[in-house]
Each structure stands twice: as C-alpha cells, then as structure tokens.
Amino acid sequence: MTARRPSRTQSTARTKAVPAPVSDPEPVPASQPEPGSASASQPESAVPAPAAVLPSQPGGGMRPVQEAAAEDRERLLSGGHHDPHAVLGAHPVTGGVAVRVLRPYARAVAVVAAGLRTELHDDGDGFFSALLPIDTIPDYSLLVAYEGEATEVQDPYRFLPTLGELDLHLIREGRHEELWKALGAQPMTAQGVTGTRFTVWAPNARGVRVSGDFNYWDGAAYPMRSLGSSGVWELFVPGIGEGALYKFDLMRPDGSHTLRADPMARRTEVPPATASIVTDVHHTWRDxxxxxxxxxxxxxxxxxxxxxxxxxxxxxxxxxxxxxxxxxxxxxxxxxxxxxxxxxxxxxxxxxxxxxxxxxxxxxxxxxxxxxxxxxxxxxxxxxxxxxxxxxxxxxxxxxxxxxxxxxxxxxxxxxxxxxxxxxxxxxxxxxxxxxxxxxxxxxxxxxxxxxxxxxxxxxxxxxxxxxxxxxxxxxxxxxxxxxxxxxxxxxxxxxxxxxxxxxxxxxxxxxxxxxxxxxxxxxxxxxxxxxxxxxxxxxxxNMGWMHDSLEYITKEPVHRKYHHNEMTFSMVYAYSENYVLPISHDEVVHGKQALVSKIPGDWWQRRATHRAYLGFMWAHPGKQLLFMGQEFAQGAEWSEAHGPDWWLLDPSYEAAQDHRGVRDLVRDLNTVYAATPALWQRDTDPGGFSWVDGGAAEDNVFSFLRYDADGAPVLVVSNFSPVVRHECRLGVPESVPAWHEVLNTDMGLYGGSDVRNADPLKPEAVPAHGRPASIQLTLPPLATVWFRPV
CATH class of the missing domain: 3.20.20.80 (Glycosidases)
Structure with a gap:
C-alpha cells in the first residue's frame, strides 16, 4: 500500500512544530514518530516563513512525464528500492529530458536551470515530474516549496556514483586497507557541488535511506543506490556538511525497517545519544x-x-x-x-x-x-x-x-x-x-x-x-x-x-x-x-602467568612464602618463549581483587615496603613493565571508573601523604635508572641477558640474579621478601667487576623505608659462592629490592 501525502492541515501542524532546517527541509507528519537519536538532533520549534509562489516558465513546465511504474513508486515510498537513481533525477527520453523528484510533504517543486525555473507536475504521494523540451541534461537545482517557505537545493539524483570501481573491487575482495576513506560519511565536492557522500555495507538490505537532522529523521526523500555485488549502498547528498547528524534506515529482508548508526562513523553523539556525525580532519600534526x-x-x-x-x-x-x-x-x-x-x-x-x-x-x-x-x-x-x-x-x-x-x-x-x-x-x-x-x-x-x-x-x-x-x-x-x-x-x-x-x-x-x-x-x-x-x-x-604467580606470592605471609618460592622463579622457565610485557593492569585492582598494596599482608609499613620491593623486582625482571594508574602511589582502594585514582592521598594536608608520595618517588627513580641501564631492557628476549645468582634461597625469601647488556655489562638485583634485615649476605658475582655500587634501594628513607643501606664500594673477595670464584658480602634491607651496578 503506497503512502499518502499529508493533508494541508497535517503539514501545517508539523511545520509549526519544527524549525526551518538549514539544508533541504523534509517536514514529517505530526502523527509520525521521530526515529533516531534521543538527543537535541530532533527539531523543536517553528520558524514561520511566508508562502512561496512558483510560477511556471512560459512555454514549459507542468507537462508531466509518464508516471513512474507502480512498482517503482511503491518500492521508493516503502524504502525498498535498490536503484532510486534510475527513477529519480533527470533522464533523456523521447521528446526531451524527464525530471522526476520525490519530495514527500512538499507543496510544489520547480527545476531551476540557467536562471529559469519550471514547475513540476504533482504526481501524488510526494512525486513531482515534468518533461523539459531540451536535448541535454542541464546543470540544475530544485526549488522546493513547503508550507510557508521555499528552499533551493541540489538534486542528489543528478550525480554519478562517487565511489570508484577500484574501491568496490577491494571491498569485495576484503583488501581495502583504507576502508574508512570509502565507507561512512565523507564530506567532499562532486561536480563542483559540496556535500557528503554516504556509503554503507548492507548486502542483505532490500533498501537503504539516509535519515538525519537535515531531513527531520525521515529518509523518504533520500533512498540510496545499491552498487552491485559489493553490498555497498551510496548516495551523495549536496549541502550536507560537518556536524550533521545521521543514521541509516535499512529495510530488512522481511520488509521491516531498522534505524542504524553508521558502522564506519568517525564521530558520534555523546552517549546515551546514538546518532553518527559527519566530520572531517582539521588537526595539524606537530609530532x-x-x-x-x-x-x-x-x-x-x-x-x-x-x-x-x-x-x-x-x-x-x-x-x-x-x-x-x-x-x-x-x-x-x-x-x-x-x-x-x-x-x-x-x-x-x-x-x-x-x-x-x-x-x-x-x-x-x-x-x-x-x-x-x-x-x-x-x-x-x-x-x-x-x-x-x-x-x-x-x-x-x-x-x-x-x-x-x-x-x-x-x-x-x-x-x-x-x-x-x-x-x-x-x-x-x-x-x-x-x-x-x-x-x-x-x-x-x-x-x-x-x-x-x-x-x-x-x-x-x-x-x-x-x-x-x-x-x-x-x-x-x-x-x-x-x-x-x-x-x-x-x-x-x-x-x-x-x-x-x-x-x-x-x-x-x-x-x-x-x-x-x-x-x-x-x-x-x-x-x-x-x-x-x-x-x-x-x-x-x-605475561599473564608471571602476573598471576607473582601476585599469589606476595599475598602470602612472609613466614609462608618459602612454600611458594617457585611462583617467583617459574617465569624464567618460559621467559624467552615469547616477547613479554609484565602487566599489573586494571584487571588486577577491581572486582574484589583489591589494589596492589591492599593484597599484601602485614601492617601499613610492611604492605608499603612489600609493594616497593615488588615493583623493584618487576622492573628488573626480563620483560617490559605495565602499571595501572593509582598503583604508582600505593592507592589502597580498588579502582572505580566513577571517581578514578584517589589523588587526595598525595595532598600534603593528608597525614599519610608522605607515605604515598614516597612510593611515587620510587616509581620515578625506577624509571630513571631503568632507562639509563641497558642491561635491564636491551636483552629482554635473549636468554644470555639473564643469570641466576641464587634462585633457590626459599628459606630466606631472597631472590638474586644478574642482567647483562649487549656489551656484557652487568646489573646485580637482590630482593628480600622477609621483614628482617639480613647481614653479611654473601652472593657470587662476576670476578671481572672490580666493585659494585648501590644504584637503587626500595628501603631508602625518602621512599618511606627504614634506610638500611650498603656502603660503597662493595669489592669482590676471592671467596667462591653460587658457582662463581668471587663474591661480595652485603646487607639486605627488610622487604626490599636493591640494584647494584659496577663502579
């Protein structure tokens, strides 16, 4: 059943309910619901305009062409036509050029060419047509009159497809590497006319129309054409530019309609509104x-x-x-x-x-x-x-x-x-x-x-x-x-x-x-x-395995950690099977898993100390590092997207602010020393860049290893996950290094630690240890990681 044009009463009522659009107006009957976004993209008030009178050009106009076939009319009105350009627009025929326009709710339509205008015959149901007694299709525009106003617009159906055969071929082959330049809404100029090309892939649709704030979310006048076996539908709409809101009105195979946001939209409304927005790029890069x-x-x-x-x-x-x-x-x-x-x-x-x-x-x-x-x-x-x-x-x-x-x-x-x-x-x-x-x-x-x-x-x-x-x-x-x-x-x-x-x-x-x-x-x-x-x-x-195992280890009481020692060493069995990142991500500080510092047992001092020692171990372990926001200053609460990190913990007026600032200072120093020490990153994927000193000191909760850069320069890393100071701890080291200097200690007082340090320099002695002929004797701070470099 074909749609009927609204009566004058309906059209007037609707005009008084909506403003005059900035582009080609398409008022919608008051009884029709407004689809699309629930945002301000919908019309709200009226701007009355004086009635327009469109006189016909003497000697032309008002001569109707043969009406469009009933099937074409019905398919266009229902939104199920695959080739609207074959019916609408201007076409050479016997006796001249036939012009046919679909403008629902329009009072009159005229063709304007070479400064002259010719009224089109009202064929009913929003169709207008005329046979122009000329030999060739001219450059023309349309003068469309609604209740109380008239607007001159370009006819979308006089333009050739604006998508090239190469684009369609690549889309069919699934090889269009710049697909965003072919599909979606693209502001452009066609035949000297500015507008927007709308394209969408919808191979199962019986018809597709463009709906937007520029046509009061009624796409009846903007059916798109199917571009063959590609499944792509296209329409160039003159006069539409950046900022226009739009969606695609698709007729499903069963004849029902669905209004969809553009899958290729490069800009959208702010949720919960859902319309797509025509946009272009204006940023000038300076990077x-x-x-x-x-x-x-x-x-x-x-x-x-x-x-x-x-x-x-x-x-x-x-x-x-x-x-x-x-x-x-x-x-x-x-x-x-x-x-x-x-x-x-x-x-x-x-x-x-x-x-x-x-x-x-x-x-x-x-x-x-x-x-x-x-x-x-x-x-x-x-x-x-x-x-x-x-x-x-x-x-x-x-x-x-x-x-x-x-x-x-x-x-x-x-x-x-x-x-x-x-x-x-x-x-x-x-x-x-x-x-x-x-x-x-x-x-x-x-x-x-x-x-x-x-x-x-x-x-x-x-x-x-x-x-x-x-x-x-x-x-x-x-x-x-x-x-x-x-x-x-x-x-x-x-x-x-x-x-x-x-x-x-x-x-x-x-x-x-x-x-x-x-x-x-x-x-x-x-x-x-x-x-x-x-x-x-x-x-x-x-490296999800490292993340899971190491977090499991630090959640144990220190007295029980010796039974879980392998959870900190097992990662080295497979450390070079892939190129790894060590992640302490958002997933580990939500949904009852607790923030990093809150996973750790003990009093506040012990939790912060273990937190710092763990970060020192992490930054030295083979692999890259990732830390989620808030963990850099030992936030105790889980993350919530509603309020983000607890920045107030760093406010000097907060009594424990220095505790949190100390952890953040450590993270800064970890990154500084790390970046300046190639041994900690240059050979992350090379087994030759790592060597255990002692990976089996389970009774002491101590881990010690060496990292090497491309030139063989070492860094010694020692972590003590017990809350006791370990004096006279002997570790085997390369005998080629004359002395070692402490370059990072997570127990330093400025980080909130107990400030147990090692005096410089630590010189190797000819005392065999851990399979090496030379060793050093050092003091391990409680719940701390210490890095040493050659002097």
Missing amino acids: EQWMTHRGDLPVHRAPFSVYEVHLASWRPGLTYRQLATQLPAYVQDLGFTHVELMPVSEHPFGGSWGYQVTGFYAPTARLGTPDDFRYLVDSLHRAGIGVLMDWVPAHFPKDDWALAQFDGRPLYEHADPNRAEHPDWGTLEFDYGRTEVRNFLVANATYWCEEFHIDGLRVDAVASMLYLDYSREHGQWSPNEYGGRENLDAVRFLQEMNATVYRRNPGVVTIAEESTAWEGVTRATDQVGAGGFGGLGFGLKW
Whole structure:
C-alpha cells in the first residue's frame, strides 16, 4: 500500500512544530514518530516563513512525464528500492529530458536551470515530474516549496556514483586497507557541488535511506543506490556538511525497517545519544620528530615502561584537550616511556570501561571530538611519550541500533548462533571468516595508527578469539575442519592484521592479551611452529602467568612464602618463549581483587615496603613493565571508573601523604635508572641477558640474579621478601667487576623505608659462592629490592 501525502492541515501542524532546517527541509507528519537519536538532533520549534509562489516558465513546465511504474513508486515510498537513481533525477527520453523528484510533504517543486525555473507536475504521494523540451541534461537545482517557505537545493539524483570501481573491487575482495576513506560519511565536492557522500555495507538490505537532522529523521526523500555485488549502498547528498547528524534506515529482508548508526562513523553523539556525525580532519600534526624516530629501536630491544590509563576517570571531568595539558606532564615527570589507554573507541555503556564497542572508528565523544583526541596524542608525542591503545576486535554488544544483525541478518557476527554468542559477556563475536568483516577490522587497526598516530595496539581477549571452545561446554561448539578446537578464521585474521599494521606503520607495536600457552604469539607469521600454525605476528604479549604467580606470592605471609618460592622463579622457565610485557593492569585492582598494596599482608609499613620491593623486582625482571594508574602511589582502594585514582592521598594536608608520595618517588627513580641501564631492557628476549645468582634461597625469601647488556655489562638485583634485615649476605658475582655500587634501594628513607643501606664500594673477595670464584658480602634491607651496578 503506497503512502499518502499529508493533508494541508497535517503539514501545517508539523511545520509549526519544527524549525526551518538549514539544508533541504523534509517536514514529517505530526502523527509520525521521530526515529533516531534521543538527543537535541530532533527539531523543536517553528520558524514561520511566508508562502512561496512558483510560477511556471512560459512555454514549459507542468507537462508531466509518464508516471513512474507502480512498482517503482511503491518500492521508493516503502524504502525498498535498490536503484532510486534510475527513477529519480533527470533522464533523456523521447521528446526531451524527464525530471522526476520525490519530495514527500512538499507543496510544489520547480527545476531551476540557467536562471529559469519550471514547475513540476504533482504526481501524488510526494512525486513531482515534468518533461523539459531540451536535448541535454542541464546543470540544475530544485526549488522546493513547503508550507510557508521555499528552499533551493541540489538534486542528489543528478550525480554519478562517487565511489570508484577500484574501491568496490577491494571491498569485495576484503583488501581495502583504507576502508574508512570509502565507507561512512565523507564530506567532499562532486561536480563542483559540496556535500557528503554516504556509503554503507548492507548486502542483505532490500533498501537503504539516509535519515538525519537535515531531513527531520525521515529518509523518504533520500533512498540510496545499491552498487552491485559489493553490498555497498551510496548516495551523495549536496549541502550536507560537518556536524550533521545521521543514521541509516535499512529495510530488512522481511520488509521491516531498522534505524542504524553508521558502522564506519568517525564521530558520534555523546552517549546515551546514538546518532553518527559527519566530520572531517582539521588537526595539524606537530609530532614529526617523534614519528620519524619512534622505530629507531625495535620495541623488544628498547626501554618500555607503560602507565595504563582510563582517560575518563584519570582526572574525572577533563576533556581530551585538558588532559593534553596534565597527562603528558605527569607521565613525563614519572619517567614512563608510554601510556596505554583503555579503549577509546565509542561505547554506549561507560561501565564496560570501553570494552563493549559500538563505534569502532570513532573516539568516544564523552571527552571531545576526534580532532581533540588527535591533539592529546600529539601532545604526548611532543613530550616524548608513546601512545598505546586497547583495541577490542573480539566481540561487540547487541544494541539494536548498532552492529547486531545490522541489515536484518547476521552480518558482522557469525551466522551460527553457537559461534556468534559470547558465553561470558552477553555480546556477539565477529565472523572472522567473512572477508568484509575481516577487512572492517584489519582496516580499523591501521586506521588508529594512521589517522591518530597511535604507536601500538594492545589487542584485548585474544584467547577468546583463538579457541572455538572458549568458555563453552561440550556440545556447545563444533571442531574445525581438522577436528581441532582452534578458530582458524581468527588465526588468519590476527595474522593478516599484524602483517598489515607492521607493513604500513613502521615503529608501531601490537601487543596480545593472550592468557593461554598458544604457541608463537610473538613469532613471525611466516614461521611455522610445532603446532603447524604460523606465528600470530604480535610484537609483544602480556605475561599473564608471571602476573598471576607473582601476585599469589606476595599475598602470602612472609613466614609462608618459602612454600611458594617457585611462583617467583617459574617465569624464567618460559621467559624467552615469547616477547613479554609484565602487566599489573586494571584487571588486577577491581572486582574484589583489591589494589596492589591492599593484597599484601602485614601492617601499613610492611604492605608499603612489600609493594616497593615488588615493583623493584618487576622492573628488573626480563620483560617490559605495565602499571595501572593509582598503583604508582600505593592507592589502597580498588579502582572505580566513577571517581578514578584517589589523588587526595598525595595532598600534603593528608597525614599519610608522605607515605604515598614516597612510593611515587620510587616509581620515578625506577624509571630513571631503568632507562639509563641497558642491561635491564636491551636483552629482554635473549636468554644470555639473564643469570641466576641464587634462585633457590626459599628459606630466606631472597631472590638474586644478574642482567647483562649487549656489551656484557652487568646489573646485580637482590630482593628480600622477609621483614628482617639480613647481614653479611654473601652472593657470587662476576670476578671481572672490580666493585659494585648501590644504584637503587626500595628501603631508602625518602621512599618511606627504614634506610638500611650498603656502603660503597662493595669489592669482590676471592671467596667462591653460587658457582662463581668471587663474591661480595652485603646487607639486605627488610622487604626490599636493591640494584647494584659496577663502579
């Protein structure tokens, strides 16, 4: 059943309820609900305009062409036409040029060409047409009259497709590495006319229309055309520019409609509003020096000390630009080489901390615009700080305005419900075997690196992607084609993502949060391992085993630690199987796990001392370091995204502020000495860079080892996890070193310790110990880690 034009009473009532739009107005009947965002994107008040009179051009106009076929009319009005350009716009026909326009609720429409205008015949249901007695299609515009006003606009249906054949070919092949330049909303100029090209991949849709604040969220006048087998729909809308709000109105295969945010939107409304926003890039980068030199040293052979941040709660209420003033200064002062940002991509539920993403191409609007986020990254780079970002390709939420069953059928998710449903998080998993979906994610990874100068992607929940039986019981999953439990599609996706990112972005690192013993996570993709798979191609991997074991150790009472000694030494059995990061992340200080200092038994002094000793051990252990915000000053409370770190603990007016400031001072010194000591980072992935002095002193809760740089220069590290001073502790050392100097001691008084020190220099004696012909005798402070370097 075709739609009917509203009566004059309906149109007038609606006009009085909405303002005159800045672009091509499309009033909506008062009885029709307003779809789209629940934000200020909806019209609110009226701006009356005088009635417009459109006289016809003498000798022309008012001569209707043959009406559009009933099927075309019905499909256009219902939003289910795949080729509206074949019906609408101007077309040469016998006797002249036929012009047909669909403008629901318009009172009259005229064609304006060469300064002359010709009224179109009202064909009913919002269709207008005329046969112009001319030989060729002119450059023309439309004068559209509504109740009380008339607006001159360009006709979207006089423009050729603005997406090239190469783009469509690459999309079909799943190889468009700059997909964000082909899909989404792109401000541009076509045939000398400025506007926005809207494109969306929706292969199952029967029709797609553009709805936005520029047409009162009624897309009836803006049906898009299907670009063949690519599954892409396209429409260039003249006069629409940056700041316009929009969504796509899709007709599903069953004929119903769904209003969806743009999967490729590069800017969104502030949640809980959900519309996409047309945007462009205006930021001028000033980080040339950083970008030129960030790849001078491979990450695994460079100092790499990471401060993990949840931007929205680090300093609650700050915008990207305000953060750009405070965050670089803070991180630079503490000496971290990188920040890692918890997910920045747009997400509807703040309580997910960004790990349930709906806007994969848009920085969250909670803190500002995409250019504002670029400004923050730029500021960090100019302060000499690298920027890592959590990236979440493992799953997405089920919100009915986002990706779930996007065009009426499973599209981004797997068609098999057992493969689509994530059993733990109530979300959907991507279909990594579909070329377009894989392309969507691979392009997204490089998008953040190229458009926002991100230096590294920490890929979340890799294990959940790799295993078909992840968190699934028997009968809830099916084996792969070889009878195994590996998700071969996900393996190929991760390999392609890593290969593409590294090829296109020199100096960038990818980091896997992978919690199992999957072989070859950080091995090159062309190197096949014992399991028959090529490496996944990551640069680094979080060492979840070290994190779990070492935290388990320090939560024990000192008197019981001797029974758990191997939990601190076992990591060295596999330390060189991958390129590791040692993470004390947000996951370890939430949900009842307690903050780091609060996990530790004992009184306040012992907890802080163990906290400091643990950080000293961590910074010296092979692998890179990551510390979550708040742990750098021994915050005692768990982290909450609602209020962030307890900065008041550092306020001088707080009686225990010096205790917390002391821990922060230690972190600063750890980073300073670490960066100046190549032995602590240069050979993190080389077994020759590490040697136990005594890894078996379980009765004493003592660990001692040597680290070596590329030239063989050593650092001696000793940790004492007992609350007693150990005098005359003898340790075997290289006899080639004439004397040792204490360069860091976590028990120093300025850190809040007891200030038990070793007098310089400590000279080796010809007393064999720990398999070495020479040894030194030193004093070990209680609950402390001490670093020594050759004098």
